Amino acid sequence: MERLKSAVPADLRRAVGESTAADLPSTTSRLLAFLQELPLFHQVIGELTDPDLALCRKDKGRAAELKGKGNECFSKKQFEQALGFYSQALRYSPIGSDGTDASLMATLYVNRASTMHKLGLLEECRRDCDRAISVSSNYAKAWYRRGMVNASLKNYSSAIHDLEVALGMEVTSSRKSNIEQELKLILEKHKNVNEIETSSSDHMEAGLPHAEQQCNVSLECISTPNKGRGMTSPNDISPASLIHTEDPLAVIIMKSCRDTHCHYCFSEAPADVVFCPSCTIPIYCSQRCQEKAVGQISWSENTCLESKNIVADIAKLSVTSARCKTPGSKQFAEHRHECGGAHWAAVFPADIILAGRIISRYIEKQLLAGKRTTISGPNLDLVHHYDQDTPASKFETHIYAAVLFLCLRSYYKSGVSWTEDSLSQLVLLICQIKVNSIAIVHIKSMDGGKTSTDNKGFSGSSGAVMCSVEQVRVAQAIYMSGSFFNHSCQPNIHAYFHSRTLVLRSTGYIKAGTPIELSYGPQAGEMDLPERQKSLRENYCFSCGCSSCSVLSLSDLVMNSFRCPQSNCLGAVSELIYHRSKDNFVHDISKADDDMVKAGKLFFKSDTVLNIDPGFCMSCRSQIDLSSAVAMSDEATSKINRLKDLPALDSVPEVLIANALQCLEQIEKLKHPYSKALAQAQDTIAEAFAKIGDQEQARKHCKASIKILEKLYHPRHIIIAHELIKLVSIELSLGDGASAAAAFARADAIFSLYYGPDVKRILPYVDVLRRTVSERSTGSC
Numbered sequence: 001m002e003r004l005k006s007a008v009p010a011d012l013r014r015a016v017g018e019s020t021a022a023d024l025p026s027t028t029s030r031l032l033a034f035l036q037e038l039p040l041f042h043q044v045i046g047e048l049t050d051p052d053l054a055l056c057r058k059d060k061g062r063a064a065e066l067k068g069k070g071n072e073c074f075s076k077k078q079f080e081q082a083l084g085f086y087s088q089a090l091r092y093s094p095i096g097s098d099g100t101d102a103s104l105m106a107t108l109y110v111n112r113a114s115t116m117h118k119l120g121l122l123e124e125c126r127r128d129c130d131r132a133i134s135v136s137s138n139y140a141k142a143w144y145r146r147g148m149v150n151a152s153l154k155n156y157s158s159a160i161h162d163l164e165v166a167l168g169m170e171v172t173s174s175r176k177s178n179i180e181q182e183l184k185l186i187l188e189k190h191k192n193v194n195e196i197e198t199s200s201s202d203h204m205e206a207g208l209p210h211a212e213q214q215c216n217v218s219l220e221c222i223s224t225p226n227k228g229r230g231m232t233s234p235n236d237i238s239p240a241s242l243i244h245t246e247d248p249l250a251v252i253i254m255k256s257c258r259d260t261h262c263h264y265c266f267s268e269a270p271a272d273v274v275f276c277p278s279c280t281i282p283i284y285c286s287q288r289c290q291e292k293a294v295g296q297i298s299w300s301e302n303t304c305l306e307s308k309n310i311v312a313d314i315a316k317l318s319v320t321s322a323r324c325k326t327p328g329s330k331q332f333a334e335h336r337h338e339c340g341g342a343h344w345a346a347v348f349p350a351d352i353i354l355a356g357r358i359i360s361r362y363i364e365k366q367l368l369a370g371k372r373t374t375i376s377g378p379n380l381d382l383v384h385h386y387d388q389d390t391p392a393s394k395f396e397t398h399i400y401a402a403v404l405f406l407c408l409r410s411y412y413k414s415g416v417s418w419t420e421d422s423l424s425q426l427v428l429l430i431c432q433i434k435v436n437s438i439a440i441v442h443i444k445s446m447d448g449g450k451t452s453t454d455n456k457g458f459s460g461s462s463g464a465v466m467c468s469v470e471q472v473r474v475a476q477a478i479y480m481s482g483s484f485f486n487h488s489c490q491p492n493i494h495a496y497f498h499s500r501t502l503v504l505r506s507t508g509y510i511k512a513g514t515p516i517e518l519s520y521g522p523q524a525g526e527m528d529l530p531e532r533q534k535s536l537r538e539n540y541c542f543s544c545g546c547s548s549c550s551v552l553s554l555s556d557l558v559m560n561s562f563r564c565p566q567s568n569c570l571g572a573v574s575e576l577i578y579h580r581s582k583d584n585f586v587h588d589i590s591k592a593d594d595d596m597v598k599a600g601k602l603f604f605k606s607d608t609v610l611n612i613d614p615g616f617c618m619s620c621r622s623q624i625d626l627s628s629a630v631a632m633s634d635e636a637t638s639k640i641n642r643l644k645d646l647p648a649l650d651s652v653p654e655v656l657i658a659n660a661l662q663c664l665e666q667i668e669k670l671k672h673p674y675s676k677a678l679a680q681a682q683d684t685i686a687e688a689f690a691k692i693g694d695q696e697q698a699r700k701h702c703k704a705s706i707k708i709l710e711k712l713y714h715p716r717h718i719i720i721a722h723e724l725i726k727l728v729s730i731e732l733s734l735g736d737g738a739s740a741a742a743a744f745a746r747a748d749a750i751f752s753l754y755y756g757p758d759v760k761r762i763l764p765y766v767d768v769l770r771r772t773v774s775e776r777s778t779g780s781c
């Protein structure tokens with residue numbers, strides 16, 4: 001792509017860089033005319049669309065080779081490695097149902113099942129047996145393996161049935177007698193147990209919203225004075241109401257998750273991962289997700305993919321074949337157009353892939369409805385900031401759009417037409433995606449997960465298990481209605497994801513007509529005003545005009561401030577210059593709370609223009625030596641942070657904790673009592689004490705951290721709930737069931753606001769903790 005860019009002459013590059021959205025038809029047609037004459041351009045398109053050069057083709061020879069390596073490892077009892085090789089072999093195994101392909105795939109499923117049986121992955125093993133049987137229903141080994149795993153799962157009736165089927169199919173006498181022996185043993189066991197069958201089910205995808213969760217809120221898209229369009233409701237909305245759910249128009253998995261997460265629902269892939277039937281790239285956690293992504297696969301029809309003409313075959317499959325059933329209007333094989341060429345996702349950035357997927361979806365829908373269509377795709381009514389883009393970014397978008405345009409044209413061939421405007425509309429579509437696409441984030445519980453299987457962490461003697469959660473960006477997606485919600489640094493709704501579905505829920509009471517706004521990332525309490533503005537400008541290209549950016553707030557004032565040298569003064573000392581004019585900040589003392597007045601008394605004294613220089617107290621104007629305060633507090637903070645880097649804290653020398661406590665004292669002397677640095681230091685030290693088993697100290701510091709966070713955010717912010725969960729673990733370790741129950745009740749109320757009934761699914765460890773807390777507080781354990 002870089003070579004292509006540098007081939008464009010400087011004048012054309014400049015014209016593109018200086019263009020506005022209105023000039024696009026002219027700049028795009030000039031660029032396309034130039035590129036059409038450039039051999040390098042045709043070479044790039046050829047590499048991206050020639051099926052023979054495809055990086056992602058199925059390869060029977062490779063599959064067989066990997067199967068051999070798997071067999072070798074299996075015979076050496078290297079089961080983990082064998083599992084890896086069999087999975088890779090399945091990735092390359094073609095789906096053509098010419099008998100030999102089916103038998104290779106069935107063998108691979110059975111071999112992987114046997115490996116997983118050895119590794120104790122019983123459910124996974126049974127699912128692979130089911131797959132082998134559905135690929136090749138008269139494969140005795142598949143029935144035998146399923147019988148054996150059913151026996152391990154104590155599903156004796158099913159085991160007996162499976163082994164009887166295997167016995168009927170088996171031809172070699174030695175294997176027959178082996179099955180007979182197994183059958184005898186299982187029949188014996190069956191007599192002695194009261195069986196409760198566990199049913200075989202495909203691995204569940206991360207799940208969609210509960211059916212009972214109906215969205216009854218009516219939403220209106222309105223025009224706002226400073227943020228373009230935005231959402232509101234004509235009715236009052238009560239806290240924790242489901243505001244909106246929506247599936248994405250297009251979605252692409254993050255590069256970092258490609259080999260570890262399902263490409264449909266984005267949950268972590270299990271050991272019995274399944275693959276795209278047409279190419280080697282996507283992995284799916286279950287057949288259900290695979291079908292949702294590519295259509296239903298059946299092995300009954302006699303059509304076969306010819307590797308030479310894979311694009312045409314895939315296209316044919318999509319429209320005519322029952323083997324990979326055509327998705328209905330809602331079900332769309334989202335990456336099919338990418339399967340045939342060199343894997344596009346490896347070459348293009350996420351925004352470009354999303355644009356390609358949106359256009360393909362549109363084209364295929366039109367084709368299925370028997371309509372001819374143009375390649376420019378749907379004209380989405382979404383905002384873009386083309387005119388504000390940098391010249392370099394405008395040029396890059398033009399180049400990518402041209403390459404994508406030609407790739408799509410080559411893939412759909414005669415099925416579609418294009419007009420003069422097609423490329424300029426594609427450039428705009430890419431710019432709309434840049435502004436409106438959202439990262440799909442899944443929550444991962446880091447160490448709290450351990451508590452679900454054993455409760456050791458809560459015992460009085462050992463250390464408490466502090467549950468911490470990490471947000472993992474798993475995909476990038478574009479939602480149509482979701483794109484009309486504006487950002488606020490103090491949002492009144494919370495966005496989260498079920499699988500790939502966007503869910504929005506109110507976190508407080510929302511009065512009719514109030515803007516309904518979510519956070520695009522930066523929030524008050526987490527970053528101060530300049531940091532938030534910088535982040536939104538850099539990442540989202542706008543200056544935030546939300547209400548919490550237009551008035552002075554306590555958290556903005558104190559979060560990064562130092563403390564006043566006067567012992568009885570709570571005034572904030574900032575590193576920044578504070579300028580108050582008539583228009584910014586709140587002057588009305590009746591609207592400010594006590595803490596706010598103590599931290600910035602000068603702002604409420606007069607209504608004249610006011611400048612407070614860095615290093616001066618905003619309450620009494622006392623001055624500190626700012627540069628030495630910054631240096632000393634940074635040093636103390638970094639020393640405390642070393643505690644986080646230690647792999648295991650139970651063997652930490654006492655001296656390290658003593659040093660950290662000295663550093664904490666230093667921070668307390670220097671930083672404002674409500675500063676973020678102090679909250680973080682308290683939290684780090686609380687975790688260290690919890691891990692070495694000094695729960696009294698852990699409780700003290702954890703509570704201190706929560707107190708500060710309540711000032712910075714608000715007492716019902718989700719951050720507080722996560723901190724309270726840590727406190728619950730500590731209280732349980734101290735054997736203080738009543739305090740644990742009280743802290744848990746507070747956390748639970750906040751989680752319910754943010755997640756409603758979904759809290760169980762999104763934060764499963766909270767439910768585990770609920771049971772423990774209830775047992776401990778009633779003394780029944």
Ligand SMILES: C[S@@+](CC[C@H](N)C(=O)[O-])C[C@H]1O[C@@H](n2cnc3c(N)ncnc32)[C@H](O)[C@@H]1O
Pocket residue numbers: 226227228229230382383435436482483484485486487488540541542543544545546
């Ligand atoms: C996802 S769109 C939201 C809908 C958009 N307002 C519209 O008219 O379609 C994001 C864009 O809305 C505007 N926007 C959203 N939140 C804003 C805020 N707090 N302040 C200023 N502009 C905002 C910016 O132009 C931003 O790029």
